[in-house]
Amino acid sequence: MPRPPxxxxxxxxxxxxxxxxxxxxxxxxxxxEAGLADPLWLLARQWQFGELSxxxxxxxxxxxxxxxxxxxxxxxxxxxxxxxxxxQPADVPLETAVEAEPVRETDGGLAAEAGLxxxxxxxxxxxxxxxxxxASAYPLVVGEPADPAADLAGTHAHWLLAGSVPDAxxxxxxxxxxxxxxxxxxxxxxxxxxxxxxxxxRSWLGWWDALVVEPSTGGSPPPAWDSQRLEHRFAxxxxxxxxxxxxxxxxxxxxxxxxxxxEVSAAEGLGDPFSLPEPTTRTxxxxxxxxxxxxxxxxxxxxxxxxxxxxxxxxxxxxDVGRVLLAEFGLVYGNxxxxxxxxxxxxxxxxxxxxxxTDTFGVTTTLSPLPRSAPxxxxxSVAELAAPAPLxxxxxxxxxxxxxxxxxxxxxxxxxxxFGRDEMANLVWAVERIVTGAAGGAVDRSAEIxxxxxxxxxxxxxxxxxxYLLATPAPAHWVPxxxxxxxxxxxxxxxxxxxxxxxxxxxxxxxSAVLAEAEIPAGGVVVERAWQLARWVxxxxxxxxxRRVLNGTGPVASGLAWDRAIEGH
Numbered sequence: 001m002p003r004p005p006x007x008x009x010x011x012x013x014x015x016x017x018x019x020x021x022x023x024x025x026x027x028x029x030x031x032x033e034a035g036l037a038d039p040l041w042l043l044a045r046q047w048q049f050g051e052l053s054x055x056x057x058x059x060x061x062x063x064x065x066x067x068x069x070x071x072x073x074x075x076x077x078x079x080x081x082x083x084x085x086x087x088q089p090a091d092v093p094l095e096t097a098v099e100a101e102p103v104r105e106t107d108g109g110l111a112a113e114a115g116l117x118x119x120x121x122x123x124x125x126x127x128x129x130x131x132x133x134x135a136s137a138y139p140l141v142v143g144e145p146a147d148p149a150a151d152l153a154g155t156h157a158h159w160l161l162a163g164s165v166p167d168a169x170x171x172x173x174x175x176x177x178x179x180x181x182x183x184x185x186x187x188x189x190x191x192x193x194x195x196x197x198x199x200x201x202r203s204w205l206g207w208w209d210a211l212v213v214e215p216s217t218g219g220s221p222p223p224a225w226d227s228q229r230l231e232h233r234f235a236x237x238x239x240x241x242x243x244x245x246x247x248x249x250x251x252x253x254x255x256x257x258x259x260x261x262x263e264v265s266a267a268e269g270l271g272d273p274f275s276l277p278e279p280t281t282r283t284x285x286x287x288x289x290x291x292x293x294x295x296x297x298x299x300x301x302x303x304x305x306x307x308x309x310x311x312x313x314x315x316x317x318x319x320d321v322g323r324v325l326l327a328e329f330g331l332v333y334g335n336x337x338x339x340x341x342x343x344x345x346x347x348x349x350x351x352x353x354x355x356x357x358t359d360t361f362g363v364t365t366t367l368s369p370l371p372r373s374a375p376x377x378x379x380x381s382v383a384e385l386a387a388p389a390p391l392x393x394x395x396x397x398x399x400x401x402x403x404x405x406x407x408x409x410x411x412x413x414x415x416x417x418x419f420g421r422d423e424m425a426n427l428v429w430a431v432e433r434i435v436t437g438a439a440g441g442a443v444d445r446s447a448e449i450x451x452x453x454x455x456x457x458x459x460x461x462x463x464x465x466x467x468y469l470l471a472t473p474a475p476a477h478w479v480p481x482x483x484x485x486x487x488x489x490x491x492x493x494x495x496x497x498x499x500x501x502x503x504x505x506x507x508x509x510x511x512s513a514v515l516a517e518a519e520i521p522a523g524g525v526v527v528e529r530a531w532q533l534a535r536w537v538x539x540x541x542x543x544x545x546x547r548r549v550l551n552g553t554g555p556v557a558s559g560l561a562w563d564r565a566i567e568g569h
Contacts, residue, residue, distance in 0.1 A: 027315070028314075034301065036302075042302070049301055057359075058361040058363060059359060059360050060288045060338055060357045060359050061288070061358060061360055062286075063287070063288055063356065063358075064285055064286075064355070064356040065340065066281065066282070066283045066352075066353060066354050067281070067282050067283075068240060068281050068282075068350070068351040069281075069282070069348040069350050070238035070245065070348055070349045071348050072094075072237070072347050072349065073088075073238060073239070074086060074087060074237045074238075074270040075087035075097060075235070075236050076235040077215065077224040078223050079226075082223065089346060089348075089403035090347070092213055093404055093534060093542060094402055094403045095257040095402075095404045095534075096405075096542050098224045098232050098252065098257070099255070099532075099546030100215055100544040101215065101221075101545055101546070101547075102214050102220070102222070103214065106440075107440035108140070108438055109439035109440030111140060111168045112167075112168075114208055114211065115134075115171065116165050119131045119165065119166070121203070121204055122197070130197065133186075133188030133189075134171075134187040135163060135164055137166070137187050138171045139162070139167060140161055141162060141167070142161055142438055143158065143438050144438070145438045145443075147443075150443055150444060150447050151437040151441070151448075154441070158438065172205055175205045181198065184197035184198045211543060212543050212544060213542055213543065214544075220507060220510070220511055228516050228519075229251075229515075229519050230519050230525060231250075231251050231549065232253060233249065234248070234249055234252070235270060237270035238349040239278070240279050240349070245264065245395055245398055246264070246265050247263070247264050247265075247385070247398075248264075248265065249261050250263075253547075253549035254548055255546060255548030256404070256408075257402055257404040258402065259385065259399070259402060262400060264395060280345075284343065288339065288340050289339050290337070290338055291337040291338060293334070294308050295309025296335075297311070297335075299335050311327050311331055314327050344401050346403050347401065347402075347403035349401070350399045350400070352399060353369070354366055354367070354368065385400070405536060407535075408532055409532065410531070410532050410533075412442060412530065413434050413529065413530045414434070414436045414441065414442045414529055414531065414545075415506050415508060415528065416433045417431065417433070418431040418524060418526045418553070418556070419431075419481075419520050419525050419526070420524035420553075422557060422558050422560070424557065425558060425560040426483070427480050427483075427558070427560070428481040428483075428496050428515070429478045429479065429558055430512070431478050432477040432509060433445060433477075435477075435504075446475075446477065449475050449477050466567055468563075468564070468566075469563075469564045469565075470563065471560060471561070471562050471564075472559060472561045474560050475558075479509050480498075480499045481498050481499065482499050483517065494517045495516065496514065496516075497514055498514070498515075508529065521552075522555065523552045523555075524551075524552025524553065524554065524555070524556065526550040526552055527547060527548075527550075528547065528548055529546070530546065530548075532545070
């Protein structure tokens with residue numbers, strides 16, 4: 001295009017030419033090969049690509065990053081109507097506080113193990129003669145399993161532990177009720193030794209209280225678990241200089257808590273700002289380093305590269321925009337990114353900004369979040385927490401440093417329930433694969449059901465050659481859920497309602513009397529309960545029972561059929 005003449009100069013017309021690609025094939029293989037002809041041709045191509053001309057663009061060499069860290073101080077387990085409590089990240093990981101469920105009162109094996117530990121403490125202090133008295137004063141009762149052959153651990157506990165070890169639950173309740181003043185007398189300690197025995201009992205109670213993390217409010221289901229949607233819901237909050245910030249998770253179910261599981265809002269409903277801890281501000285001087293990734297193209301066009309990634313091998317379709325954008329990012333913008341590690345305290349909501357960058361030419365630039373194009377629109381961002389509505393700038397800058405442990409050890413499932421769709425029967429089944437036994441261990445429900453007839457079969461049908469069944473029997477550990485229309489508004493919503501099921505139910509199935517239909521996809525879902533162990537920042541080990549939701553293995557087939565005539569002879 002012509003350039004307008006400058007004042008005081010002779011008018012002239014100036015034009016620019018540029019090289020443009022003329023595609024003759026549907027692939028970019030030939031272009032990315034960058035074949036060479038001779039040295040002079042290579043110099044000409046370098047000049048045409050601009051590699052011989054300098055750019056007035058410096059690289060960042062120094063950063064000043066300002067941060068504001070507000071410690072998490074309030075937690076809400078459950079929906080918006082749930083109670084709000086104080087929370088200290090140093091006491092327990094957030095993942096544990098959300099997932100932990102009551103287990104002491106229902107786990108006979110745990111009560112036996114803790115009772116044995118009390119006997120060991122007595123023996124170590126030369127009070128081994130009181131072991132039988134402790135077992136008699138607080139006798140442990142383990143119920144007999146429904147199927148002794150399937151639950152061998154529960155059977156052994158029923159016959160061997162009864163009367164030989166104290167029940168930790170009864171011992172702990174007595175210690176709390178009497179403040180440890182009568183326990184020594186009840187287990188048979190004489191007057192000179194009662195003070196020492198009471199001290200041992202109180203020490204054991206402290207160990208028992210710290211052994212397993214449980215919610216302050218007992219009952220089933222756990223406070224953060226949504227039994228209709230098979231997921232955890234919680235919220236935590238902190239107070240920044242500009243006001244409170246709340247981080248919520250409405251669909252946490254995978255057992256590993258991270259920042260993509262939460263969304264942020266400006267609500268201040270989790271606590272009084274005047275009673276919460278103040279945030280701390282800090283300015284750090286940092287050195288940026290270029291971001292590298294495997295298969296990254298070289299910075300110079302004719303630099304020899306490895307064969308880890310071949311962008312020429314990409315074969316995007318006409319509508320495969322994502323693959324085209326990936327190639328463009330790697331080829332054009334891959335070397336434009338720098339990483340800056342910012343130290344931040346764990347268990348805080350971190351607000352980043354302002355950021356001041358100094359490049360190799362000494363030019364200083366202040367970075368700020370991209371502005372919104374309209375009051376009700378969100379600005380584009382590479383990494384930003386999801387939010388139900390547009391947020392003020394002070395909230396957009398928040399990055400949650402969630403106090404979640406790393407390297408958590410998870411035991412074998414003590415309960416496993418598979419929810420799957422049976423299209424032929426038009427039902428959803430909760431298949432209880434593993435249930436918790438009498439001693440707290442895992443019991444294979446399938447092996448237990450295999451030895452039990454599912455329904456009586458008529459044996460005396462006289463001279464008839466057929467008999468009629470309203471429905472063929474289904475295994476006892478397959479619990480049916482019937483699709484039911486919800487009355488009221490909105491119209492057309494369907495729920496899955498648990499039908500009457502024979503025998504006992506797993507805890508997950510017993511809690512979920514009603515399921516949201518959208519939570520059971522065509523492939524189904526699996527809910528597991530298992531013991532988990534992690535080490536926290538102060539070196540303590542944290543033990544709890546948590547749940548996680550896994551992908552199912554596909555549709556299920558129960559073989560259920562209606563109105564059947566069965567051959568009898």
